[in-house]
Amino acid sequence: MIGEAVQRGLRALAFTVDWMRDGATALAALRDTEYDLLVLDLGLPGRNGLDVLRDVRRAGATVPVLILTARGEIADKVAGLDAGADDYLVKPFDLAELAARARALLRRRGGRAQPLIEHLGVTLDPAAHRVTHDSKEIALSAREYAILAALMERPGAILSRPQLEERLYGWGDEIESNAIEVHIHALRRKLTPAFIQTVRGLGYRVRTQV
Numbered sequence: 001m002i003g004e005a006v007q008r009g010l011r012a013l014a015f016t017v018d019w020m021r022d023g024a025t026a027l028a029a030l031r032d033t034e035y036d037l038l039v040l041d042l043g044l045p046g047r048n049g050l051d052v053l054r055d056v057r058r059a060g061a062t063v064p065v066l067i068l069t070a071r072g073e074i075a076d077k078v079a080g081l082d083a084g085a086d087d088y089l090v091k092p093f094d095l096a097e098l099a100a101r102a103r104a105l106l107r108r109r110g111g112r113a114q115p116l117i118e119h120l121g122v123t124l125d126p127a128a129h130r131v132t133h134d135s136k137e138i139a140l141s142a143r144e145y146a147i148l149a150a151l152m153e154r155p156g157a158i159l160s161r162p163q164l165e166e167r168l169y170g171w172g173d174e175i176e177s178n179a180i181e182v183h184i185h186a187l188r189r190k191l192t193p194a195f196i197q198t199v200r201g202l203g204y205r206v207r208t209q210v
Helices: 002-012 023-032 049-058 074-082 095-109 142-152 161-168 179-190
Strands: 038-041 065-069 087-090 117-119 122-125 130-133 136-138 196-199 203-206
Touching: 002 038, 002 095, 023 038, 023 049, 038 049, 049 065, 049 074, 065 074, 065 095, 074 087, 087 095, 117 142, 122 142, 142 161, 142 179, 142 203, 161 179, 161 203, 179 196
Parallel strands: 038 065, 065 087
Antiparallel strands: 117 122, 122 130, 130 136, 196 203
């Protein structure tokens, strides 16, 4: 019930979420997919969360890990953090706090301290899911926002179509054949045509110069 609620709540906040229900499946998914963040319950069936965390770190994975658990004793927190977790949230919890902690870990992973992402007159506010261009608010769909956020996190870096699709679709979601192109076209129309550049044969990037 908690896993389903977390998945539904985070998706409503524009996160793309894959939910693994046991430790073995989680490890398999982490081997096959490069995730931006792992929210890890310690009480997983089959293989507990601490063992999963230790295996992830032994494999050299640097994915930020937020432990989500009912174990609130100091010793449990110390064990989790010393095993390689980056943050710890005790049940019961509020979804807004979980989302805020997730955004903080993602900022740290991206090397940013400021909560806002600003580039060439475009400002993206991850907490409010708000985008402004030259101080004017721009209305975006959830998927347009997700693509823009992915590109603005690293201006100039090229993201391929499959990389952008990973930001839009979770496991089991049907991938629309031309969705990325449609959303890029809409973003260019709502911002400026030159803000997002196409790199032929490679993908898309946010331009780095005016």
